[in-house]
Amino acid sequence: MAVKAQVLYDFTAEPGNNELTVKEGETITVTNQNIGGGWVEAKNSRGQVGLVPEDYIEIQKVLAGGGGNVAVPDLSFFDAFAPTSASSSHQQCLSLVLVYPQKADTTLLQASNGSDPWSVWNADTTGNAANSWAAKPEGTETAKAASNWDSSGQGHLQAYQGPGTADDEDWDDEWDDMKTGGYTESEAGEGGAMNRGGAHGSSMKIALNKFPGFSKSGPELYLLGKLPPKGKDKIPVYLGEVGPVWLYPETQIDCVVADPKKGSKMYGLKSYIEYQITPSNTNRPVNHRYKHFDWLYERLLDKYGSAVPIPSLPDKQVTGRFEEEFIKMRMERLQGWMTRMCRHPIISNSEVFQLFLSYKDEKDWKMGKRKAEKDETVGVMIFSTIEPEATDLDPIEVEQKCEQFSRFTRAMDDGVKDLLTVGQEHWKRCTGPLPKEYQRIGKAFQNLSSVFTSSGYQGESTLTDALTAAGKTYEEIATMVAEQPRKDLHFLMETNNEYKGLLGCFPDTIGVHKAAIEKYKEGDKLVAAGKITTQDKTTMARRISTMSYALQAEMNHFHSNRIYDYNRVMQLYLEQQVKFYETIAEKLRQAHARFMTM
């Protein structure tokens, strides 16, 4: 018994997920309502069958009379999430994340996203950067927008399709695990209606409550609390040549993310990708799905986020035009993320990271997971494990250093965004109008050559052959120009994109330090009011000094990585650019040689 349904919102199928693309207003036949997980199976008028989110359609009832009014579900609920004090540009960005199924916002999204898939990215990069830094809770939208950038080629220019069409292959069972983490009440209410939206949003979760431990209690928990005894978790800070540094292991772990394989579940209706991760210390490959990476990210964020900026995972909403492209792109970015984690002495040495890299069997994994999720040394409490082997710093000096790092990361964030904007425009030109123009030049030469061939005049084959060759050379140049960005700009953009994501985490990390300094500054008042003792204030100063050593060690870690990364990326970029121009020059030299000297 076929059930008809009307499509309420456009939905674009994720490649390879057995989904069905449908358009608003389209009538489809629901072939299976019992799929579960928020999906139904449906067939369109062309006979194509696939999964469609049940929120996106309305089962048709035969109406007694009048026009078939489509009932738009009451989504006013989502308005509660819309920030009221944020600037309009923020509002728009947040809308993208939070309010996507709402009709008006979808329109807005389409208007701003429009034919240019880069516009969302632009809105972020060209907007007042200070804004996203000033309003801390929204700060992480930066990291989110950062990941929307996609540079694996022309085909990827449609990367950001907006939340209405994007999805992760894992979403459907993601909320099975969802309540195990540090989710707070503000999200609890989402359950039903937001299941699809809620499944997406690591960035949303961060936006609302990045540091659950911290937000509950503020920095006081560490500054004034009774600290647990230090276990084997101790994180020493040494004084190196450049100042405070983390303890670096003698050999750095590295890992290779490779060999993505498709798995399936729900009787083959839904599929997912498993990536193979081979760490250099064990050389034993383990398999993980994106959701495992996401779990790892959440644990690292909870535990180390106050001391170490943990860059977001490659965005789930980044999607390729073809499934293969999408998988390749995600793998490349997961590799980048893992490499960065491996390079970090604290992260790579952490129990949870090692658990991820040394997956033995399901039982061991589940046990490790449970343990990690129960870890109480999260949020600001991470500072209780830090042991600086240096004299205490004066709080004024702490504040100055904190300000300096804040200024630097903000300035670098601007610089990186600027470069990304420029690079994105250059990419568009190199893959769009420029090669077309070279192609047309090439065609024009060849065209003229073929006219000349028809002259009937003797002995002009040298000219016509040379003209044809010159024309073909410009066509080759067109191809080279179009392919070049993948060879050089891609890596430059990816690196800067990664840094943009990383820099987007700094306001949160630095914010923890600023809040602690503010708390210390209130010290005298609190002492006078009898809320804390003088001893407490001294303890606060000492602990702020510890925090500062951690921040300095982290900044020095950041700087040394940055210098390495930028040297490397610039070398690669320029090397490829040189090759590019040399090849063109050589091709033209050959074309030139064919014309007769007179």
Next chain:
Amino acid sequence: MAVKAQVLYDFTAEPGNNELTVKEGETITVTNQNIGGGWVEAKNSRGQVGLVPEDYIEIQKVLAGGGGNVAVPDLSFFDAFAPTSASSSHQQCLSLVLVYPQKADTTLLQASNGSDPWSVWNADTTGNAANSWAAKPEGTETAKAASNWDSSGQGHLQAYQGPGTADDEDWDDEWDDMKTGGYTESEAGEGGAMNRGGAHGSSMKIALNKFPGFSKSGPELYLLGKLPPKGKDKIPVYLGEVGPVWLYPETQIDCVVADPKKGSKMYGLKSYIEYQITPSNTNRPVNHRYKHFDWLYERLLDKYGSAVPIPSLPDKQVTGRFEEEFIKMRMERLQGWMTRMCRHPIISNSEVFQLFLSYKDEKDWKMGKRKAEKDETVGVMIFSTIEPEATDLDPIEVEQKCEQFSRFTRAMDDGVKDLLTVGQEHWKRCTGPLPKEYQRIGKAFQNLSSVFTSSGYQGESTLTDALTAAGKTYEEIATMVAEQPRKDLHFLMETNNEYKGLLGCFPDTIGVHKAAIEKYKEGDKLVAAGKITTQDKTTMARRISTMSYALQAEMNHFHSNRIYDYNRVMQLYLEQQVKFYETIAEKLRQAHARFMTM
């Protein structure tokens, strides 16, 4: 006693001519009504004084009451020139030439010309090329539009300002000489009202009546007339390796157009430019103003136009943003025109051309002018001087050859226009968005470098210095890209533009031959009707054969020049392109070397 006047039409001053730019509706004060030559001296509200054409203003009368109605002069007269059967695009093009002072057409012109000075050019090149070839009388608009192209640099992109604003420094005394030439009745009526317009339009004169001798009588004059005895004017056609060829002189004349000098007249109120022409045969420089070139062009067109396509002079309406640019550009193009004329064995050997090159004194010049203007061997009669040293051709073969040349020149015209369109777009990109983008890339690198410098981290000066250098390199590349078109594309465009002009003359020249063939085909009918004798028909066949030899000789001349020109221009273009890419590669190689290898 100040006389107020209202400006009826926009008028843009020609640089350096003591003219005053005025806008429609502006009120100016006439300071001298007795300048003569159609000019008045006027002062605008900002106190600037200069010459304004008296047709463009209306002396104000104090009205008794009501609004100051501006009396628009009755210009319905000009409508007589508007072709009725032409396509609308032709109509528009012709309007540009003929009807410029008429209000409606000025608006139309502005609309099509608009903010993009290339649009007129585009309208021509992108329009259906077949059109301009089909309607012969309008054919020369092609040549005209061709000259509107201006490529001496970005500044020249505003080249074509439309007839309403353009003028030649010589116009004011041009009509002194106007009635001496082969002007026909259709133009006689212009006298007063058209003085300014009439002074412009070589293209208009051609459009209306390119071959006065021919249009009066058709090809019959030569085909059936009693031919004058052959004097020293005899033009032999030989059979060379490639077929019929002109007699080429042992040493080819060449000439250098240089050293433009300003002269003035009308008590210094009007100025003009004299160019120095030094022919290689005498090595004695002579001076000529543009109007002398124009006179030469008219004579050559009248006398040889049926047998030899005479390319138009560089358009008077081509104008640079600055006087110097304008003069340089015109000189360059006059040089190109003279070189082409020198290369032509018939033209360079002609009495009128030699008169131009060997100007002795005013008396000699005037005498030579008068003689040339009285020459009766003009139009189709030129064929009476041609002596092919070969057997007569069959009229069918004549027709086939004529068709072949027609096809070839039409196809080449399309090819050349295509290349010009592409080149123009490329020029715009290379001088516009592309260098801006490289500059922004350069700035982004330098920007990042200066952020890095503020890190406070030790030992990163190698990176920051290298980043700054890389940034500067991209700024240098930006400059190179913007300057490159002047080095390579300019010459490619100029050459093709010249060919476009030349090819635009072919429909007229070939038309003469086609008309003659048609006339011959009517031969039997005419014989039957007793209008001609059988002997006349045989004479026609022989004379058509002579015309065909002339056309073949001219085509072979065209082909050999074309092969030379295109080899040369492609060599120069590619040579400069190679240098360009090599220089960029080298600059980037140096930038690359500054980054540290790790």
